[in-house]
Structure formats: structure tokens, C-alpha cells
Amino acid sequence: MMMYGTPMWTYALLIPGMLLTMLASFMVQGTFRKYAQVGSSLGMTGAEVATAILEKMNVTGVTVEHVNGELTDHYDPGAKTVRLSDSVYGSTSLAAAAVAAHECGHVLQDVQEYKFMNMRAGIFPATQIGSQIAPLLMMVGFPLAAGGAAFGGILLKIGIVLFSAVVLFHVVTLPVEFDASSRALKIINELGILQGEEIKPPARC
Ligand SMILES: [Zn+2]
Numbered sequence: 001m002m003m004y005g006t007p008m009w010t011y012a013l014l015i016p017g018m019l020l021t022m023l024a025s026f027m028v029q030g031t032f033r034k035y036a037q038v039g040s041s042l043g044m045t046g047a048e049v050a051t052a053i054l055e056k057m058n059v060t061g062v063t064v065e066h067v068n069g070e071l072t073d074h075y076d077p078g079a080k081t082v083r084l085s086d087s088v089y090g091s092t093s094l095a096a097a098a099v100a101a102h103e104c105g106h107v108l109q110d111v112q113e114y115k116f117m118n119m120r121a122g123i124f125p126a127t128q129i130g131s132q133i134a135p136l137l138m139m140v141g142f143p144l145a146a147g148g149a150a151f152g153g154i155l156l157k158i159g160i161v162l163f164s165a166v167v168l169f170h171v172v173t174l175p176v177e178f179d180a181s182s183r184a185l186k187i188i189n190e191l192g193i194l195q196g197e198e199i200k201p202p203a204r205c
Contacts, residue, residue, distance in 0.1 A: 046088035046096035053104040053187050054082075062107055066090075073099050075106035077121045082107060101188050105180030108187075120173045127169045134163035 044052065050064045067073070067083035075082050082103045088096040109117035137159030144152020 043092045044097065045090050045092050046084045046100040047090065049097045050082050050084065050100040050104055052191060053101060054107065056191055057104070057108065057111075057187065059107055059111055073103055075103045075110070077106075077110045077118065080110075097188075098184070101184035102181050104187065105183035108183050109176070109180060114176075114179065116173070116176045116179075120176050123169060127166050130162045131166045134159045134166060137162065 047064050047066070054062055054064070062080045062082060064082045064084065066089040067085055069085055070087060072085045073083065073088055082100075084096075084100060084103065087093075088099045106117065108114075137155050141152045141154070141156030141159055145156050146152070
């Protein structure tokens, strides 16, 4: 893929970034779908799991809310709110319990002043906007640049740089995600929300 006025390094940055983002998204969705079919033995909903964890950890002043959409679950440190999506909030599946616990892991990062968490929360709104605008800029810029318009090339470049920044954000914040998950696993073990085999999901199938 060659394009007028766009240096090759931008593609060198863009292509691995796109592959990485796609791979991460496939992995999350695949794992979620698989465990969404399995019910946890206690029959607690995602919201109940989150509330139980927060209670057990003596965290006060954090609320658990429902948020529309799929995989939109997050902890908002500004509003001190755990927001759980459609398939987590009211679901008793294993996946729902895992996602709820993961978000509570972020709450603990906040309470225990895990520094990367605040940094991540500070940049997060900008990357959300960036991830929406970047594909738009690339889609509009691409045909314009192909048609020889310098303006299109500029749009395309801004889109690529913006998209790369979003990808970089996800890569840089992976440790924060792993940390939240390991905190979540510890709490789940302590609370006994999931039993035996459920704690360690099978490596395949
Ligand atoms: Zn997370």
C-alpha cells in the first residue's frame, strides 16, 4: 500500500497497532462469550458480586451502576462508580462475576493509590475520543489523498498518529489491567465467590 505524501513509517506503526488491537478485542470477546454460558455456583449477579467485594474490602462511598452496551464495563474514579454493562450487571454467569471482580480490582487500585491507575484515568477520556475520531479521519482522508488532494494526506496522517496514540495507550496500560485482574483473583479467592474449578478456568474449550 503506497500513498502519495505519506511516509512509510506511519504504516510501520499503524499495521502492528491495528493487528494488536484486533487481537486484544478478539481475545476479550472470545473469553467473555465462552464464560458467559457458564453459571457460577452461587448464582450471584455481576452487581451482587461487585457489591459483596466492596463490602468485604471495607470500601465505602463507591456505587455500582448499570451502563448500556457490551464490554463497556469500567470503574470511574472521578465519580467513584463501578459501571457494569448489560451482560454483566444482571447476569449470574462466570464471566459476569469475573468482569465485576476485575472492575473492583480497579477500585482497590484507586483506594490504595496505585499510581498508574490515576495516570490511566487521566488520559482515558482523550483516548476514547481519539478512538472514535481516528477511523473517521482515515476513512475521509484516504480517498482524498488517493485522489491527490494534499488536504486528504494531512487528514490521513492526523488519523494515523491519533490511532497510534490510542494503541500505545492500550499497550502502556496493559500492566494496570493485569494488576486489576490479579487483585480481583485474590479477592475472589478470599470471598469464596467461585468454587474450585471455576477459579482456574480450563486452558482450552
Ligand atoms: Zn480493567
